[in-house]
Amino acid sequence: MKVWIAQPLRSYTGERHVVEATGATLGALLGDLERQFPGIRFRMIDEQDRVRRHMRVFVNREPIEDLALPLAPGDEVHIFQALTGG
Numbered sequence: 001m002k003v004w005i006a007q008p009l010r011s012y013t014g015e016r017h018v019v020e021a022t023g024a025t026l027g028a029l030l031g032d033l034e035r036q037f038p039g040i041r042f043r044m045i046d047e048q049d050r051v052r053r054h055m056r057v058f059v060n061r062e063p064i065e066d067l068a069l070p071l072a073p074g075d076e077v078h079i080f081q082a083l084t085g086g
Helices: 026-036 040-044
Strands: 002-004 018-020 055-059 062-064 076-081
Parallel strands (some): 002 076
Antiparallel strands (some): 002 018, 055 062
């Protein structure tokens, strides 16, 4: 399935903004991204296996934080860096 990559993570993907990855769940898909692009998962997922607070993951335009979410082959995943500050 297609995965859109946030600008700050594109150094891991050779500057590509869209990549292909597979996985039955969001966690498995992120594992496939890690296999293809070592180091990318750690930038998105913390040590407690949660989406980092400065990252946002959307599946089919819905915000998702549950790595156990089942995925279908036609799903689209968008990874964004959230804006923070005050």
